[in-house]
Amino acid sequence: MTTLRVRPTRSRDDSATDPRSTDWGAVLASISEGALQREVDGQLPVEAVQLLKSKGFGALRVPSAHGGGGLDLVGLARLWIELAAVDANLPQAYRGHFALVEDRLWHHARTSDQRVWFDRFVAGEMAGNAWSEVGSDIDLPRTVLRPRADGSYRLDGTKYYTTGTIFAEWTDVHARLSRPGHPDEVEDPTAIALVDTRDPGVRTIDDWNGFGQKGTGSGTTTFDNVGVPAEHVLPFEDRFPYQTAFYQLNLLATLTGIARAALRDVVEAVQKRTRNFSHANAPRVRDDAQVLALVGGIAAAVYAAEAATLRVAGSVQAVADAPLAGADEIAALVEASEIESSTAQVVVSELVLRATSDLFDALGASATARPLALDRHWRNARTVASHNPRILKARVVGAHAVNGTPPPYAWSVGGTRRRQDWDDTRARAGDAG
Amino acid sequence: MTTLRVRPTRSRDDSATDPRSTDWGAVLASISEGALQREVDGQLPVEAVQLLKSKGFGALRVPSAHGGGGLDLVGLARLWIELAAVDANLPQAYRGHFALVEDRLWHHARTSDQRVWFDRFVAGEMAGNAWSEVGSDIDLPRTVLRPRADGSYRLDGTKYYTTGTIFAEWTDVHARLSRPGHPDEVEDPTAIALVDTRDPGVRTIDDWNGFGQKGTGSGTTTFDNVGVPAEHVLPFEDRFPYQTAFYQLNLLATLTGIARAALRDVVEAVQKRTRNFSHANAPRVRDDAQVLALVGGIAAAVYAAEAATLRVAGSVQAVADAPLAGADEIAALVEASEIESSTAQVVVSELVLRATSDLFDALGASATARPLALDRHWRNARTVASHNPRILKARVVGAHAVNGTPPPYAWSVGGTRRRQDWDDTRARAGDAG
């Protein structure tokens, strides 16, 4: 268990590199260097996150006019894939961050100026996620925001699987909004609190205990009398509507990157292998037709997974492009993107899991040596895939194809919630809670 | 065996509809209507081809400035997929045509004005293919062009699997160029002759005898003293360099469309099924979780196949966009597109074959009734897939990934040839043989 915190690398004035001028190839190469050792040692990718912050990674989606990278979601998904291929933890660690960016972009386009947030993102500030609780009703979190006399709030509670928060300056907290004079908690609305993790009442420990994706920083975060200004408390109903598809896109890109890493490693290992079976097809392993066909199968899995993931990115971008559309149109675009992401997952998770397991068949027993950690690809893929059970997704897709059944509206891994009504929220003034 | 010929529907002056104004949805719906009956009756899609000609289908790639549709290859691949979903024969029947269009586009951009051909395409004229022979060396076809005194040529020989030629005004013939005074045939160059099928010396019979893709018009064409003007005889070396990848793209799109047809039919059949097993998961078949998951799996296969196919289309378009690039750059783009198309085939053929066979598991024994012809999807997919053996493709892809081995330069199904050198041809004056 690690209890570190990646403190911000600079003040807001000391701006990070403009992401448009970043050489991402060099950044990826640098992150790649220590990745295997981090996995073997069980270390969080602290320096890698620092590097990403300093290079403007978190501001890639911020419009260029506001100092960001101005990237669309297809471009972002492509970069996520590349990043996952060098360290599968990182796109997932940044998932909550990019969701908050997306939320701010949506509101900026619809109703309210979000330049203050754009500035933070451009300054390298990162957000994590703090939505999950254990054993509580999804519509009634135990983490509570209580109004203070000055109009601000105090936040108390404990969140689990707070992916990315350990690295972040901000965390995005799902909480119950307690209302004085309304004693029935069940009636309370829920809200999103954007919490500054530099507050001394915020503590994060890395107690994530999965056999894969060990460096995502998915630990436990406690909030003890943490002050939250009113403008950082947002009605839950106003959340950007394509969060479900966006989260799935992040997982798809991570899976695809893992497969790419598996391909890279198997190609290198085959190139290095000198010893073949005496009755093999060719003297050199790298000329053995069976080995080559196996590697070809993995390459094909990567190709198809990338194609499907980028296609999903396009469908999510279509929602992001329609902030001012009518409620029905937004709902239809959201539904389409969720069905597309579910559809892609059915194939992608299978292709990637198979690729990460099959790669060993091109190699010998020595490939199982623990210092090589070639099993991390399967362990990572298996862990990511279990967020999106293929069994469930295939049925959702089939029910949509046959009966037009809309996908379950999952706002987070494992939960479902009521559908948003965008007409209402569009009429409202802003984000203040 | 059918021995019909689809005569052209109009003279060149009577132009077909501008493809840009065509409602392709309506055209596809119209073609769809008779497709099942044609399959059951073993009829060629004659009227469907007529309709496509009259709507400007064959001119979709011709630049808008020259009266064509100005579509890029991604758009064309998308339409091929949709067309294959309503009649799997048609994109394959048009494969040779679009290859000739591509060849003319390439030369128009590089060296010589091809407006005369653009006009023909815009007028609805179609080209078929006549390259394959039986048992002859690929570099020494038995079909021969002999010079006539007037500078034109006469063509004699027999070609097999002349896909599309039975429907077409033109056919694209690979032939040996006999040279008076050079008695050693082995030294003869080969050429492409663009032959007017309305010449009385050209005869096509539909003797294609496969269990799938029965309506592609892949018959035998004989040439008996057929006159060919000199400007219709093209040096083989000048053929557009991305024909291999282009052909593979056509097959990929056809496969993907077949899967889409399978999905459409299984969804309809499940919706209609009333009888379930007494110990099934749900009273209605359409609510049965196992059935829905199976349909979802097929939908996911279609999604991934489409994504991969369209990605390949993008890579082929990248070559088409570079007619004036240097030889090395063209060669690199060609190689990339061939590797991409081979890579996609490894996954797509498996996904599509599985989908077309699995669909029956969502249905009952009554789905096997011959009048429903639900097996046509598997028969069609199996026939198309055997043009691109997965076994071979996986090895090609693996050899490229591991050893950087370039793909075999297959100019046609089953054959390989020497690599083209584009520097040479770029320097030449034109197409004349």
Place this chain on the structure above:
Amino acid sequence: MSAAVVPEVEAVPVLSHDEAIAVATEIAADLAATSLERDRDRLLPGRELDRLSASGLLAVTVPTEHGGAGLPVETLAEVFRILATGDPSVAQVPHSHFVYVNALRHQGTREQKWFFFREVLAGRRFGNAQSEVGTRHVRDIRTTLTPAGHGRWTLTGTKGYSTGALFADWIPVLARQDTLAAPGTGPLHVAWVERHAPGVSVTDDWDGMGQRTTASGTVRLDQVEVTADRITPYYLTFEGPQTYGAFAQVLHAALDVGIARAALTEAAAFVRTKSRPYPDAGVDRAADDPLVVQALGEMELDVRASEALLREAARAVDAADADLTADSAAAASLAVAAVRAHSARVSVEVSSRLFEVSGTRSALDSLNLDRHWRNARTHTLHDPAAWKVQHLGRYVVDGTPPPNHGQL
């Protein structure tokens, strides 16, 4: 009884296990040589069935105390498998025959056994008239036996997918034996009617994409008179542990396993004798391409696995017959479910991969190599493998035994 379909023999041979296997192997080889044409032209296999009857193969399960060979299910399943490697359509025709010989063993009266087993030993065949088309589910049966007085009953109804009825001497018909008071609700019985009895008509209207010559037609029963001694109580079969369903299903599995082997044998022969090697494979014969060899090897191990499961399932049915308890019957049902689901998957896959290894030339219509896939795909829908898998899954997760009915 029609002279055309009953061989002119007094009694057919009583075969030992080894003889049965040898005879089946010989007949299968002849069937294989002509299966292409039978499928293509839909030639119904009247002569082939007469040969089966005359060979004694259709009598191998008549109990020894009735003068039969009394061979176990293990032998019969292997005979079915072997015949299916030759022509699975022909092999499927006598499926119901054996199921009803088995039913007589379980539920026939002494007199019925005496009569019908003698018929079988004389080379007579039983058909099948069980399923009904358009009812809510496969066990919703509307054909009725209504009382006609004096120990006589009247049988009326329509049956579909009646495999073998066309070539049968006797057609056992599944029907509800009604009282006049509550028509349509009586317990299920089997009424035995002669193929050419008044009121019985059989139409050859099967038009499936595979298993084309099974002669699975429609049987119409219009006020057919049946005497009480020709009625057996079907429902009693399921009032205790039984292997009736497992027996029927293991024979179905044997057909799929046979189809898989036939497809693989044909694929290997094609690769060996006709396929061209892929360009750039660097080999002279397709049979030397390690990737083609690998694909054939994968197909072989899948087929072997189905064959092994078939043998184990057949032995499990024999073991349950020898010592019938709820546990032994459940074990037999699960073993049969396993081979049924496995062979469904493998027969479809191997008959499709045939083309993957054989290459483009194998897709010619004249070779009719797609009949293996069409046969597999059609026969594997006879009843859905998905349900066999459910039963296995329920057993694994909760120890739930499979349901006690005729489909397992």
Place this chain on the structure above:
Amino acid sequence: MSAAVVPEVEAVPVLSHDEAIAVATEIAADLAATSLERDRDRLLPGRELDRLSASGLLAVTVPTEHGGAGLPVETLAEVFRILATGDPSVAQVPHSHFVYVNALRHQGTREQKWFFFREVLAGRRFGNAQSEVGTRHVRDIRTTLTPAGHGRWTLTGTKGYSTGALFADWIPVLARQDTLAAPGTGPLHVAWVERHAPGVSVTDDWDGMGQRTTASGTVRLDQVEVTADRITPYYLTFEGPQTYGAFAQVLHAALDVGIARAALTEAAAFVRTKSRPYPDAGVDRAADDPLVVQALGEMELDVRASEALLREAARAVDAADADLTADSAAAASLAVAAVRAHSARVSVEVSSRLFEVSGTRSALDSLNLDRHWRNARTHTLHDPAAWKVQHLGRYVVDGTPPPNHGQL
């Protein structure tokens, strides 16, 4: 001989088939309860091996004429499979032990048999020192026996992946018995050295991602003295038809089949007791979700197919031993190749699908459920399944019998 690893018994029990299965089942249950910790903390199974020795299980293949149980391969393969369901690392340790008991039966002198079988009946274990690291291929052996005069030889070399050597009493070492004239080219022999003899050292340096506690270390042999009566001619094994390779391989297959069953059992238990149903599945228990049940059913039928192939392969080896010809040996090799390739695929798949049915919670490190996949993935690389498939494919397409060597 170390007191720490040899149980304090005069002679171990001589077990019947039923006793062997019962004892293995009991030990496997105890192994299963502790396998999680052994894998996690890499606790070498010294005590567990002593229990195996004391139980008599390691002596079941000593021939009856030497006072042993003389149980067939069918029993031994089932014992291996059962032990592997408990802990496949522990089960793998005695693999070489049985292989060398088998080698002695084939190639030992009368005196060697008398001596070593008595050792086995006294509970002694044999290790293994066969593979060499860094040579060109697996059968490129550089360890040598050089003549030292007076019927003595000197053994020198280094062996890797020496499963079981650490806990062995005797280590049979594969070496070339050289003449001084042509060193490094002599025929392969097995030299038997005591684990703690001068010049023998065993290092526990195995660090694989799975099968972590097999004690597969490095054996260094530095001028170890060996007398001529402790040398058996390995090369003779392959001069005629043999089942030596098939015997070794069928036991490897049994380990994979056991891993697959262990993974499935654990998946079913997890689904039954711990998994939450998927939202919107409309069921109260994950175990009632038809799609989860379906997945478990598919896994069950794959595991059953591997189990059936294992039994058939073991019986084929027994049959070849009873009547050894080129054909019977080839049939045994092919049957073993089938189960080896099949169980390799199934053990990897089922141990991965465990997570598909169990859901997100199953991925916690503390549960260590991934050990099944790590074990399967590691052990299935022991020698590549691809080659088993090639041999099957060559047999299918050309009737080519498998090669006659120790790997099959």
